[in-house]
Amino acid sequence: EDKVVQSPLSLVVHEGDTVTLNCSYEVTNFRSLLWYKQEKKAPTFLFMLTSSGIEKKSGRLSSILDKKELFSILNITATQTGDSAIYLCAVPDGSGTSYGKLTFGQGTILTVHP
Amino acid sequence: GAVVSQHPSRVICKSGTSVKIECRSLDFQATTMFWYRQFPKQSLMLMATSNEGSKATYEQGVEKDKFLINHASLTLSTLTVTSAHPEDSSFYICSAFRGGHYEQYFGPGTRLTVT
Secondary structure, three states: OOEEEEEOOEEEEEOOOOEEEEEEEEOOOOOOEEEEEEOOOOOEEEEEEOOOOOOEEEOOEEEEEEOOOOEEEEEEOOOOHHHOEEEEEEEEOOOOOOOOOEEEOOOEEEEEEO | OOOEEEEOOEEEEOOOOOEEEEEEEOOOOOOEEEEEEEOOOOOOEEEEEEEOOOOOEEOOOOOOOOEEEEEEEOOEEEEEEOOOOHHHOEEEEEEEEOOOOOOOEEOOOEEEEEO
């Protein structure tokens, strides 16, 4: 059974701080790892990572994957109050029996204070 | 990006009644739709996988007779919570998957409150 573990489960910082969120996974036939941000409604897609060592970047957010050690990190620099959200990590089903199915981690609740 | 809608966004119902939630993919045909449940400050918990024209596949511990799923077309899936009880109060989110992509497109969610 695929497994995704995120840490920390919650994090409280002040504006301007840099944060690192962690995601480790165990999956049969790894294909990709996905990061989402969820505020009040649906999760919004941030990154899809498929290759080790290649950083994906979008503004102040960046993410990288280590397929050898089976983890990914999501970095947010110069945090703002608008970054407050639940950050979710997920991996697609690797067994081949449920195409498209995602296994989510527990999420990291990030709170950024002014 | 692709758009997925859910209706209603909020519903309050009395214990013992049934509630239907619709999930529509507005600009693409979804081969598969997924239904999730989310409690406050927790992650998404997959309830079932819905494939057009076939029976839904439920996750372990999810009662298929209580959470009825119908995927009548490639753009519409419905989740009916039958004989709802207060413990069914939760945030229900659907997502649509169009195959060939690893990204699921999420609906905005439905907040169900059972009184």
